[in-house]
Amino acid sequence: MPRGGSSWGEGAIVATAFLLCLLGSVLQVDDTVAPPSAAAYLLAATSAAVTLARHRAPVPTLAATTVCGMLVAPLGLLPTPLTMAPVVISAYTLAMRAERRTAVAALVTSSALLVVSTLFFEDDLSWEDTSRLVTVASSPLVAAALGRLAKHRQAHLAYVEERALQAEMSRDSEARRKVGEERLRIARELHDLVAHQITLANAQANVAAHLFSTSPDKARTSLDEVVETTRHALDELRATVGLLRQRDDAPAPREPAPGLADVPMLLESFRLAGLEVSVHHDGTATPLPPAVDLTAYRIIQEALTNVTKHATARSADVRLTWERERVGIRIIDDGVGSHTPLEHSPGYGLIGLRERTTAVGGSFTAGPRPDGGFIVAAQLPLPVAGSRARTTGRAPDREGR
Known part of the structure; x- marks a missing residue:
């Protein structure tokens, strides 16, 4: 031809x-x-x-x-x-x-x-x-x-x-990128929610087993806490899986995301699992945007969960430092367990926290302390003065034991 x-x-x-x-x-x-x-x-x-x-x-x-x-x-x-x-x-x-x-x-x-x-x-x-x-x-x-x-x-x-053709490929690539980001977000939520609850349930069950023969009443209380923790974990897992089953055109019913206002309840759950936790605030607390508020909560949650899982620690200290343009979060424990630096971490918890922090414009570090224990630290940005009045995040509860 x-x-x-x-x-x-x-x-x-x-x-x-x-x-x-x-x-x-x-x-x-x-x-x-x-x-x-x-x-x-x-x-x-x-x-x-x-x-x-x-x-x-x-x-x-x-x-x-x-x-x-x-x-x-x-x-x-x-x-x-x-x-x-x-x-x-x-x-x-x-x-x-x-x-x-x-x-x-x-x-x-x-x-x-x-x-x-x-x-x-x-x-x-x-x-x-x-x-x-x-x-x-x-x-x-x-x-x-x-x-x-x-x-x-x-x-x-x-x-x-x-x-x-390039525009179509770009749209397909953007769609795949958004799908990947959504999967990563859901994976983080599953890890932060379910892993935290299971760790608490395991710690509470160990406390109940230890007190079963000496203090039956306290053991029963711990078992009740195990039931409550696992029920809460199942509810959160069901809600997260529901997002995966949801149609693209269906509205997305979302429960209010946790924030610093929920930290006292979070700390109480760790205390019931046998970990002494204290919290301190330096400076004047400022309402945070929802994404930053959720990230701050997840940092504290994951850090204390790792203390419970990996470190032989008796106590942990949570400190929030409020400055003009940022809020600093630092969690220190006195453990001597198998904590590893962030760059050598085999799991996804600390890596996920770094990704969360970077996504909202902050910085994140984690590693062992020279004098023992482990430290997790993050710097999260605060809204500028002109936009603080419009911020929908909840002001953190200053209460903590």
Whole structure:
């Protein structure tokens, strides 16, 4: 199949070139018509057949058809745009295929050769002969201009299609990114909620087992706390899984996210699990935006959960430092357990906290202390003064034991 199109299309173009060239050879100088000669048939067939190679070799094809056009006058035929039809077709294709400099050089040379070959066999040129010669010389140039416009149009359409494809790919990529972020958010919530509750339940169950024989009443209280903790964990797990089952077009019923106002209740749950926790505030508390408020809560929750799970600690201290533009959170324990630095942490809790903190524009560090124990520290941004009145976050409860 030819490069420029289907075999049927190429055949039609070749047949058209042959018929136009043959029709031009019928016209005579005195505006009469005469049957085409054998030379006219041969010239029309040869020049039309050459156009089959115009897509693979546009410059040689133009040269070959130009040579055929130069033979029109020597064969006693009338040079007209019709007899130059193969040259015109070759010029159009050359303008579409070749580079600009190559096309200009080849086209100017072709037009000049056609003019020179005609002038060489014309003794006396009339005004009509001159106009016809100008038409013959300009026909390839006009065809080339049309070919160049067609090339630019094809390039523009290809550019538009490419931009549309890139836009579609960008939309798909953005959709995948948002899905990934949502999955990561849900994974963090599952870790922060469920892992925390299970850790507390395990600690409370250990306390109950330890007190079962010596203090049955306290053991029963601890078991009641285990039941309450596991029930709360199941409720939160059910709510999180419900988000996954929810349709995209359905409204998202969300329970109020926890914040610093819920820290006293959180600390109480750890105290019931056997960990002595104290909380201190430096500075004046300021209402936080919901995202920052939730992040602050999760930092305290995850840090104390890790103390309960991994460190042989008796106590932990939570300190919140309120400054003009940020709030500092620091959790220190006196444990000697298997705490590891953040960069070597095998789990996802501390890594998730760093990602949460970075997402709200804060900073996060965690690692062992030189004198023993482990420290988790974060700096979270506070809203500017002009926007604090519009902040929807809850003011933290200053109460803590």
